[in-house]
Amino acid sequence: MKSLTLIACKEFSDRFRSGWVVACVLVWLGAICLTSIFGLVQIGRIGVQGYDRTVVSLLSLVQYLVPLLALLLGHDLIVSEREERTLALLVASGVSRARVLCAKFAGGVLSLAFPLLLGFIIAGTVIALATRDREINSFLWLAGSGLVLGIVFLGIGLAISVLCRTRVQSLVAALLTWCFAVFAFDLIALGMLVSLRSPVAAHEIDVLCDPTHVNTVADLHAAYDAPVGERDGATVAKRAAALSWILANPIDLFRAVNLSKQMPTHVPPWVIAGTVGAWLVFALGLSWWRFRRVDL
Amino acid sequence: MSAYLHFNSIHKRYGRVNAVDGIDLAIARGSIVAVLGPNGAGKSTLFGCLLGMLQPTRGQVLFNGAPITDAQRRGFGYVAERVALYMHRSVADNAEFFAKIKGHTADDARRQLERVGLAPYLDRKARQLSKGLLQRLGLAIALIGAPELLILDEPFNGLDPALLDQLHAILKEEHARGATLLISTHTMSAIEPLATHVAIVLDGKLATFGTLDELRRIHGEQSLEKIYHRIAKSRGSVAVQNDKAVPPINGHAYEAEGRATLSSARRATHSNIETGVDAQRRGEDTAALPAQLVHDERK
Numbered sequence: 107m108k109s110l111t112l113i114a115c116k117e118f119s120d121r122f123r124s125g126w127v128v129a130c131v132l133v134w135l136g137a138i139c140l141t142s143i144f145g146l147v148q149i150g151r152i153g154v155q156g157y158d159r160t161v162v163s164l165l166s167l168v169q170y171l172v173p174l175l176a177l178l179l180g181h182d183l184i185v186s187e188r189e190e191r192t193l194a195l196l197v198a199s200g201v202s203r204a205r206v207l208c209a210k211f212a213g214g215v216l217s218l219a220f221p222l223l224l225g226f227i228i229a230g231t232v233i234a235l236a237t238r239d240r241e242i243n244s245f246l247w248l249a250g251s252g253l254v255l256g257i258v259f260l261g262i263g264l265a266i267s268v269l270c271r272t273r274v275q276s277l278v279a280a281l282l283t284w285c286f287a288v289f290a291f292d293l294i295a296l297g298m299l300v301s302l303r304s305p306v307a308a309h310e311i312d313v314l315c316d317p318t319h320v321n322t323v324a325d326l327h328a329a330y331d332a333p334v335g336e337r338d339g340a341t342v343a344k345r346a347a348a349l350s351w352i353l354a355n356p357i358d359l360f361r362a363v364n365l366s367k368q369m370p371t372h373v374p375p376w377v378i379a380g381t382v383g384a385w386l387v388f389a390l391g392l393s394w395w396r397f398r399r400v401d402l
Numbered sequence: 403m404s405a406y407l408h409f410n411s412i413h414k415r416y417g418r419v420n421a422v423d424g425i426d427l428a429i430a431r432g433s434i435v436a437v438l439g440p441n442g443a444g445k446s447t448l449f450g451c452l453l454g455m456l457q458p459t460r461g462q463v464l465f466n467g468a469p470i471t472d473a474q475r476r477g478f479g480y481v482a483e484r485v486a487l488y489m490h491r492s493v494a495d496n497a498e499f500f501a502k503i504k505g506h507t508a509d510d511a512r513r514q515l516e517r518v519g520l521a522p523y524l525d526r527k528a529r530q531l532s533k534g535l536l537q538r539l540g541l542a543i544a545l546i547g548a549p550e551l552l553i554l555d556e557p558f559n560g561l562d563p564a565l566l567d568q569l570h571a572i573l574k575e576e577h578a579r580g581a582t583l584l585i586s587t588h589t590m591s592a593i594e595p596l597a598t599h600v601a602i603v604l605d606g607k608l609a610t611f612g613t614l615d616e617l618r619r620i621h622g623e624q625s626l627e628k629i630y631h632r633i634a635k636s637r638g639s640v641a642v643q644n645d646k647a648v649p650p651i652n653g654h655a656y657e658a659e660g661r662a663t664l665s666s667a668r669r670a671t672h673s674n675i676e677t678g679v680d681a682q683r684r685g686e687d688t689a690a691l692p693a694q695l696v697h698d699e700r701k
Contacts, residue, residue, distance in 0.1 A: 200476030
């Protein structure tokens with residue numbers, strides 16, 4: 107346990123010294139404050155908005171930025187030390203490979219969580235002071251779900267880092283993964299569902315696969331969700347279809363979870379836990395499967 | 403009674419290349435074993451299997467009769483051929499980190515740094531150290547916690563005479579304390595005064611193993627270098643040029659000119675060996691091949 111803590115702390119300390127942590131704090135602070143101040147500029151309003159408005163404006167930014175930062179952080183967790191051969195020295199010093207992997211992941215989580223949460227805390231305080239808004243739940247939910255989204259993508263980044271032989275390969279793979287998750291997945295989903303010629307599917311595409319029209323999505327969801335007690339077989343099928351897309355991409359889960367706070371829709375907790383758990387198990391399991399037999 | 407350290411029929415393949423081909427080697431506690439062989443012979447691969455950095459394709463390393471564990475490796479010290487450390491961190495940081503990883507204190511680390519003469523450089527970043535100082539740092543880290551087994555991969559490469567003397571003295575002290583030493587090297591003049599046992603590894607196989615006195619008696623030679631060449635030549639595995647074995651000192655025996663990496667050197671070795679064999683088959687004068695590595699067919 108001591109070696110795990112030591113390696114995780116070293117990982118965080120290295121990121122701190124390199125300026126990564128400070129840069130991320132500034133990115134988050136700037137992103138949240140600017141989004142809050144300029145979020146309604148299209149309708150001619152400038153100024154700090156309340157939490158709910160800030161969350162709606164911030165949603166797209168978080169879903170793009172958090173996976174990108176997490177993948178950039180995760181992609182060299184293993185491969186860089188493998189290239190420099192310090193990983194070999196760690197293993198030769200009697201640290202088990204499982205511990206090395208866990209410690210690296212834990213260090214990555216620390217390096218991701220610290221700036222993200224600090225940015226949210228400072229920006230949240232600024233918003234509270236400027237607007238006297240006390241309805242902070244949606245903002246906290248965004249911060250929490252954003253962190254979970256980051257952790258899932260950090261796990262994916264770790265798997266990439268274990269699977270690749272060089273830093274360059276790993277960086278390219280991380281960027282391709284980000285492009286796929288954020289852009290290509292939606293297009294592929296769109297293509298598949300349109301080819302099915304299903305009106306239900308087309309609706310789901312609008313709801314889950316278009317990250318840029320958050321307010322439209324809100325309207326769609328409001329129209330979509332039948333009141334409790336009026337749910338027939340078709341409604342259940344629609345919801346099942348939506349949930350299946352959520353399971354396929356953690357970004358869709360994040361989007362749906364945060365939209366559910368803005369409108370009368372609901373993502374069951376078991377879907378949230380199941381999807382996050384499944385992605386983490388997949389990413390960490392794949393990492394472990396490869397790392398335990400890789401030559402250092 | 404089981405051996406202290408037993409490489410039990412270790413095989414390691416990289417694709418189609420047999421880096422280590424069934425090495426079986428039992429080492430007694432308290433011995434100083436010199437592992438000799440040209441570049442690409444499989445010495446570092448063997449050490450990698452011992453230290454858990456490489457997974458043997460077949461076979462296992464036994465320590466006191468049982469498969470070696472990570473906890474036992476914490477009691478080992480290892481100096482890599484190319485010392486790899488956290489270059490952005492200071493000398494003291496590096497040593498303290500690895501001391502704590504092995505369950506020792508920062509004071510233990512400081513003591514070893516002083517012992518190898520790094521006390522004036524504690525705050526200097528590892529990347530600012532010369533090669534010699536970096537090797538001292540690697541050695542200091544390996545010595546932390548009085549390891550019972552010290553594994554040194556090419557420790558004499560690039561050392562100036564003063565540092566070589568200091569390394570000799572430290573290794574003798576460690577041996578006197580009861581540590582077992584496993585040292586791979588090309589520099590036979592440096593290992594000869596230290597080694598109690600010699601293992602010669604050629605083409606991934608163990609060519610011979612015994613005490614230095616046994617090998618001297620069997621081969622009728624006093625010098626370790628001559629014994630090495632005799633064995634290597636008789637096995638048809640040594641680089642031969644103008645009917646003379648090319649000394650492996652400095653590691654160029656199997657390395658094609660201008661090729662630096664291990665994998666390219668290995669590829670070059672195989673390519674050159676094949677070229678030499680083909681030339682022999684055609685009855686050509688193999689000595690005429692420029693820096694050619696000629697190899698007898700063993701099958």
